[in-house]
Amino acid sequence: MPSFVVNVMLKPEIHDPQGDAIASACHRLGFPQVASVRQGKRFVIEVSEPASEQRIAELAAELLANPVIEEFSVHPA
Amino acid sequence: MPSFVVNVMLKPEIHDPQGDAIASACHRLGFPQVASVRQGKRFVIEVSEPASEQRIAELAAELLANPVIEEFSVHPA
Numbered sequence: 001m002p003s004f005v006v007n008v009m010l011k012p013e014i015h016d017p018q019g020d021a022i023a024s025a026c027h028r029l030g031f032p033q034v035a036s037v038r039q040g041k042r043f044v045i046e047v048s049e050p051a052s053e054q055r056i057a058e059l060a061a062e063l064l065a066n067p068v069i070e071e072f073s074v075h076p077a
Numbered sequence: 078m079p080s081f082v083v084n085v086m087l088k089p090e091i092h093d094p095q096g097d098a099i100a101s102a103c104h105r106l107g108f109p110q111v112a113s114v115r116q117g118k119r120f121v122i123e124v125s126e127p128a129s130e131q132r133i134a135e136l137a138a139e140l141l142a143n144p145v146i147e148e149f150s151v152h153p154a
Contacts, residue, residue, distance in 0.1 A: 001112055007119055022120070022140065031136050035078055035125040042084055042119040043099070048112040059108050063099065 001046045003077040004056045008065045009040035040070075044077055078123045080154040081133045085142045086117035117147075121154055 010016050019037040026034040043064055045056060057074045065072040087093050096114040103111040120141055122133060134151045142149040 009119065009121065019120075025140060026136060029140060031132075031140075033124045033126045033128050034136070035123040037123075038121045040119040040121070042086065042117045043096075044086065044115045044117070046112040046114075047110045049110045051110050055108075055110075059103060059111070063102055063106065063108075 001048060002050060003044055003046040004051075004053070004074055005077045006043040006045060006056065006060045006064055006072055006074050007040060008043070008060070008070050008072045009038060011069055011071050014069050078125060079127060080121055080123040081128075081130070081151055082154045083120040083122060083133065083137045083141055083149055083151050084117060085120070085137070085147050085149045086115060088146055088148050091146050 016038050019039045022037040022039065023034050026037065041064070043060075045059075053074050053076070057072075060072045060074060061067060093115050096116045099114040099116065100111050103114065118141070120137075122136075130151050130153070134149075137149045137151060138144060
């Protein structure tokens with residue numbers, strides 16, 4: 001079945017405390033070269049019939065991302 | 078600064094109720110062609126000095142993924 005990947009990340013201007021906490025943990029646990037971490041979501045969507053990236057982007061904008069604070073990208077898996 | 082992407086997904090044999098809930102919502106909201114959804118995490122890691130993918134994979138295995146139920150991939154951003 002065809003599938004798509006939707007990546008959802010906080011907009012660059014939005015502070016990401018979760019990512020900051022992970023970066024701190026990296027430093028404590030022996031990975032001092034980590035400068036920053038941003039955490040987002042990744043969705044793998046299987047479709048039962050051919051669908052356009054445009055249609056999947058509509059779905060992402062409506063259901064998977066919060067356009068106020070997040071941005072997303074869609075690509076075939 | 079160089080950066081890497083780490084994608085973390087549940088192993089295929091692990092049931093994903095969160096993904097199932099999203100798939101149901103897609104059907105209700107006018108996207109009947111969605112057959113399945115799997116939800117995972119995406120991390121963007123900036124490093125202050127060159128690091129190997131191998132080293133980032135060690136970090137991912139230790140800090141970002143639960144190897145019992147999750148699998149991950151690392152690639153340059």
